[in-house]
Amino acid sequence: MNQFACAVVFGTALGIITPRVARGAEPDRSPTASLPLNPEPAARERNPWDRVLSVSFQSGLGAPLGFGGVAVEGTPLRWLTFGAGVGASSNGPQTAFMGRLRIPFSNGTAVAFGAGISMGHYEASPFLEFDYSTKWTWRNAVWKNVELSVEHRWSNGVEIRGFFGAAFLDGAADSCSARDEEAGRQETCSSMTPSGSFLVTSLPYLGMSVGYAFDL
Secondary structure (H helix, E strand, C coil), rough: HHHHHHHHHHHHHHHHHHHHHHHHHHHCHHHHHHHHCCCCCCCCCCCCCCEEEEHHHHHHHCCEEEEEEEEEEEEECCCCCEEEEEEEECEEEEEEEEEEEEEECCCCCEEEEEEEEEEEEEEECCHHHCCCCEEEEEEEEEEEEEEEEEEEEEECCCCEEEEEEEECCCCCHHHEEEEEECCEEEEEECCCCCCCCHHHEEEEEEEEEEEEEEEC
């Protein structure tokens, strides 16, 4: 009788404990069970102006690279860019060296002030000089340029820029000649002055560029 009672008690206890042990072995299926105890913070998106090297195609009217050209630019700091390029105008090849100080905004848009020099052959338009009898020519004209830009660069590196400015001709008389078409004679610019000299030696310009900044 005592053995039978002990067996009943042992069997009852075993039936109670076994399901609890089995339930304790089941995995936690709650929604938060798969989350790490110390989640890593999400990586911040890189600022598009941190891309250092870019290549752009430019076009414009009276622009430093003429009607069209290619420029390579370096941006060591988000607010500073230096560039050099080659292009072509109606007078021949053009080269330019420009720099820009930039005010960048958080969405990739920026406003920039630029300055630099450009060089190339230049023949003044008779329309600008108000003197159709004299042809003014600079074999290697050097222009001092100032400009204002609005630009945008996306996170994938694509960039676009619109700009306008003014170019001022450096008065290098040794590379300048003036030919009087009516008299058939040619003189140096030091002995003559364009009748519309301000418009001949100071020209407004505008243009735009599209390019790509490499993630180096």
